[in-house]
Each structure stands twice: as C-alpha cells, then as structure tokens.
Amino acid sequence: MSETYAIQALFGEGRSEFVDHVPHARAIGIECVRVAACEAVLKVPYRDELVGDPTRGVVFGGVITTLLDQAGGVATLCSLPEITTIATIDLRIDYLRAAEPGADLLGRAFCYKRTRSVAFVRGSAWERDPEDPFATCIMTFMLGANTTEHPLKLAAEAAIAATT
Amino acid sequence: MSPTRTLAEGIPYARFLGLRVERDEGGLVCVLPFRDEIVGNARLPAVHGGVVGSFLEMTALLGLLDESGGERIPKPINFSTDFLRSAGPSDTFGRAEIVKLGRRIANVRVVAYQDDPARPVAAGIGNFRL
Numbered sequence: 582m583s584e585t586y587a588i589q590a591l592f593g594e595g596r597s598e599f600v601d602h603v604p605h606a607r608a609i610g611i612e613c614v615r616v617a618a619c620e621a622v623l624k625v626p627y628r629d630e631l632v633g634d635p636t637r638g639v640v641f642g643g644v645i646t647t648l649l650d651q652a653g654g655v656a657t658l659c660s661l662p663e664i665t666t667i668a669t670i671d672l673r674i675d676y677l678r679a680a681e682p683g684a685d686l687l688g689r690a691f692c693y694k695r696t697r698s699v700a701f702v703r704g705s706a707w708e709r710d711p712e713d714p715f716a717t718c719i720m721t722f723m724l725g726a727n728t729t730e731h732p733l734k735l736a737a738e739a740a741i742a743a744t745t
Numbered sequence: 746m747s748p749t750r751t752l753a754e755g756i757p758y759a760r761f762l763g764l765r766v767e768r769d770e771g772g773l774v775c776v777l778p779f780r781d782e783i784v785g786n787a788r789l790p791a792v793h794g795g796v797v798g799s800f801l802e803m804t805a806l807l808g809l810l811d812e813s814g815g816e817r818i819p820k821p822i823n824f825s826t827d828f829l830r831s832a833g834p835s836d837t838f839g840r841a842e843i844v845k846l847g848r849r850i851a852n853v854r855v856v857a858y859q860d861d862p863a864r865p866v867a868a869g870i871g872n873f874r875l
Contacts, residue, residue, distance in 0.1 A: 602787065603784075603785055603786075603787075603793065604781055604782060604783075604784040604785070604787055604793075605782060605783050605784055605785055605792075605793035605795070605796055606785075606793070608782035608783070629757055630757050630758065630760070630761040631757070631758050631761065632756070632757040632758060633756055633757075633758050633759075633803075633818070634756075634818045634820075635755060635756065635757060636817075636818070640758075641756070641758035641759075641799065641802075641803070642799075642802055642821045642824065643758070643795065643796075643798055643799020643800070643802045643803060644758065644795075644799065646795050646798040646799055646802065646824070646826070647793060647794075647795025647796060647798070647799060648795070649795075650793075650794045650795040650798065651793075651795060654794075666786075668794075668828065668831065669794040669828045670827070670828060671825065671826060671827045671828065672794070672798060672825070672826050672828075673823065673824070673825035673826075674823060674824055674825075675822070675823045676820070676821050676822060676823065676824075679820070727789065727831075729786075729788040729789065730788075732787075732788070
C-alpha cells in the first residue's frame, strides 16, 4: 500500500512553485531541482555577494543553512498527506569542509520520520558529487505551525485539476 | 571605526544582509534590518529561518573576532539553531557570548531578539576553528 501525498501532483523536476512564493529564496536565486515523496533537491547558484570569507572566496555557512532549511521545508511538505503550514523547530549543521569557491551549491533534504505534529529531516549539501558533501544537517519541523493557508495549496489543486 | 565593524563590511554576505555592528554597555550588538528580501513566509510575514540562522552564525563570528582580536575569519565547525518564535517585520538584534576561547577551538552562544530581549526569536550555539 503506498501512501498518498497532498502535493504529489507537483512532484518532478524544475518545479519553481516550491520556491517562488518565498521572497528570500528568490532573492538569493534558489532553484528547485527535483522533488519527490519526502524529498527535495534545491540549488543555490554561486554569487559573489553570498561569500563569507573573501580571502578564500567561500560562500558563507549561513547560506548553506538557508539552502538546507528551505530544502527541509519542501521535503516536509512532500511528506504530508494533507497540506499545512510548517515552521522550523531547530537545525544543526556540520561543516565537513569548505565549499568550493565559485561553484553552484546543491542541497538535498529527506524527511525520514513524521508524526502528527513533528517532521524529522536530514540533509546534505555538495557541489559536484552527492557522495562528497561539504555539509550535513539535521532538522525538525513543526506541522500546522500557523493558521495561514499554505501558498502551495492552490498550485497543488491546479495541478491536480489539470491531470484529471 | 572598530576593527570588527570594518571586518563586517569586508564580508560580502554581511553587506548583502545589510548587517550593522553596534556597541552598548552589554557589548557588541549585531543588527539585521528588516527588508522584504529576507522574508520566508510572506503571509505572516516572517523572516526566513535560514536568514535567522545566518544572522546568528554571523553574530557568533563577529563576537568571536571582537573578543579574540584575530584578523583571520574563524571557520565554522558546526552550528545549531533553535527557532523560538517567528521573527516578524522589524529589526532583529543579536548578541554573542564566548563560552570558551581555546587555542584551536572556540565555543560561542548567541541569542537573537526583536522588541524585547526577554522574548528571543532564536538561540544558537556553535564551534569555530580559530
């Protein structure tokens, strides 16, 4: 028996709906590479203004936090049987090595456990090889975080309507 | 101008965030001015969690540089952020406390708040290699 996900109509590659409604994701150029059940891969293209250590040309660690937090949120959304708002409870990141100067950064998050109120997610980030990450991350998200309606709800409904 | 402030201006991402460094009787205060580009949830609106995490990490880094007087930017080993409240559309303030300044590694605790220091929006702790 396979579980159904509220937004599985939006699963696939290059679905910009997942980041378009987030002003800061747009501001730093985050792109959605792929979403699947409980999983998201996002990319932040290299920009000089994201650098934290000008002597080494390395992107600031917090940008990787943003990438993985965003990926974690999308992975959580992609784990839900019903769409709801979510909020990050906590996030811990390990910087395994410096990210390569000038390279686009990819981040993947996977929701490995969800209860009624909390999602448990892990993530990693790399430039070229997912098996050689420069950062790993562990996060939790609260489900039903606020009473606003999730902006993706309409997009998901439109996608479902288009396929039926 | 303080060396820490000069350093902050030398970090492109700190400039991108519009980060300001101030000082009062409690020590160094970092200020993250609110603007639309840092919003995560447009409906609340609330500052993006990643930006809050970035701000805490930057506050820790600048607090560390201020305390150690070092010229080299410390490298983060890890950083843990607890999101305590949503950060609304106003300026966010951050203060760092150096828990331990060792020879090779420093441990730094950070708190961020908006209107009321007693109601923090986020707290973080991290280890940095000096």
